[in-house]
Amino acid sequence: MDKFRIGIIGAGHIAEKMAATLAGMEEAEAYGVASRDLAKAEEFARRFNFTKAFGSYEALADDPLVQLIYVATPHSLHHDHVRMCLLKGKPVLCEKAFMANAAEAEDVIGISESRGVFLAEAIWTRYMPFYRTIAERANDGTIGKPMMVTAHLGYPVSHKERIMKPELGGGALLDLGVYTINFALNVFGKDIRKITSHCTVAETGVDLQDNICLEYEDGRMAVLMATALCANDRQGIISGDGGYIIVDNINNSLKAEIYGKDHVLKETIHAPEQITGFEYQVRACISAISQGKYETPFMPHSESLAVMKMLDGIRKNAGVTFPNDLKMQRP
Ligand SMILES: NC(=O)c1ccc[n+]([C@@H]2O[C@H](COP(=O)([O-])OP(=O)(O)OC[C@H]3O[C@@H](n4cnc5c(N)ncnc54)[C@H](OP(=O)(O)O)[C@@H]3O)[C@@H](O)[C@H]2O)c1
Structure with missing residues (x-):
């Protein structure tokens, strides 16, 4: 070959x-x-x-x-x-x-x-087979009706130039928050009614911590946190009226534990063996081309655009702007 x-x-x-x-x-x-x-x-x-x-x-x-x-x-x-x-x-x-x-x-x-x-x-993450398994198990009745997603992602990366500079498109949102949003979209889709958010803004003008709430049309909710200041558990939890799924790491999910509403562990599922996890996106590209x-x-243009619109709205709400925002307004 x-x-x-x-x-x-x-x-x-x-x-x-x-x-x-x-x-x-x-x-x-x-x-x-x-x-x-x-x-x-x-x-x-x-x-x-x-x-x-x-x-x-x-x-x-x-x-x-x-x-x-x-x-x-x-x-x-x-x-x-x-x-x-x-x-x-x-x-x-x-x-x-x-x-x-x-x-x-x-x-x-x-x-x-x-x-x-x-x-x-x-x-x-959107190309990983285990990500799809998580979405399937969240929505196949195992945990009843899924109503709430929480996702955290944090790394202490504020020493990095590209994180701190607006002219490099810095901040926690574009670097880390994007994973939390994609975790929610993977499980719940993008039928979102309202987005609210709070951000900690650095002196350089970039966001360093973000708390984002997605409210879905039918009352489901995703509560998402991203920080460029701290290490954190990186967990994603999908909760339903019959139990919940704890995903070990939304940034490279390798294990998910399924609990009943009695908080007893019912099942542990694992991702398949992988090289780094990047191979799935490369394979998807080779196949499509x-x-x-x-x-x-796995990540159609419409989905990338929808995420970018969400990021724009959250930045606007926090007053975070990039020189790039002006570039696209020029004739
Ligand atoms: N998927 C993931 O897990 C993951 C993890 C981390 C980062 N990322 C993403 O990967 C991208 C790069 O992040 P990174 O952590 O690899 O950054 P990085 O280590 O700073 O590397 C970025 C590279 O971009 C090039 N570059 C061109 N113009 C530049 C400029 N004005 N300032 C700085 N670099 C410039 C440089 O390469 P040359 O000097 O060789 O030209 C530089 O080495 C970002 O989009 C980030 O969000 C993804």
């Missing part, structure tokens, strides 16, 4: 995890890595056994052999980098948060769909 040739834009922290994932995948080749600094790209390529190193992002996108480009740069740059790749006809898997705002998301989705060039958001599709069923 020919391996699918993958390229990476931005040789940073998460690019390393993708590189380690590709090393374990039979169907993918670690083809090219692009950095603003050629020496850095060459060092990365040597370390992770990539075929080619590029000293500019454009050079990778111009390579005729690359078949999928993974964009792993800060949020504020996703729009420029994704746009550049799409306009050169190159399929893209872009890290979460998908864009800095919904206007940017609409723009790149428009390019993808009008030109028929594949585009997907690398919100890796091979079938000539411009999106994946």
Whole structure:
């Protein structure tokens, strides 16, 4: 079988995890890595056994052999980098948060769909089979009627430049809150009536802690917390009138415990063995591109756009703005 040739834009922290994932995948080749600094790209390529190193992002996108480009740069740059790749006809898997705002998301989705060039958001949890198992078990009557989701995600990451700077699309919401929102959407869907939120805003103007409440049309509720200041339990809990499911880690779910309403543990379910968990999103892209599709069923464009609109609303409520918000208003 020919391996699918993958390229990476931005040789940073998460690019390393993708590189380690590709090393374990039979169907993918670690083809090219692009950095603003050629020496850095060459060092990365040597370390992770990539075929080619590029000293500019454009050079990778111009390579005729690359078949999928993974964009792993800060949020504020996703729009420029994704746009550049799409306009050169190159399929893209872009890290979460998908864009800095919904206007940017609409723009790149428009390019993808009008030109028929594949585009997907690398919100890796949405592609994991165990995530679907959790949604199925939450809604198959095991815990009765599910009415409440809670999800927490926190890492002490406020020392990172890309978290603290509005010009890099920083803050806890786009980095971590997005996982809590996707956890709720995976279980409850997006028939949301009202969103309320409270955020702690840093002196630099980014949000550092977020408390988000999604109220659904039928009375279901999701209470979500994200923090860039603390480590926390990372748990997701889905509660019904017949019991509840405790998911160990919404950011890489490996185990879920199902309790009855008597609080007795009834069942423990486990995720299948995985490389890093990133392989599922790569496989979804390869499958969709091979079938000539411009999106994946796991995270369709409409879903990425809906999340970006939610993030915009929560930021607006907290008075958090990015320079990118002005960029899209320019004629
Ligand atoms: N899926 C996950 O589990 C996960 C986890 C962490 C982060 N992420 C996402 O991955 C993306 C990157 O995060 P990261 O933690 O990998 O960040 P990072 O370590 O700072 O790497 C980002 C890379 O982007 C490139 N870049 C281009 N312009 C830049 C600029 N002006 N400032 C800083 N970097 C610039 C740099 O690569 P070159 O110097 O090589 O050009 C840099 O190494 C974000 O969207 C983030 O939300 C996802």
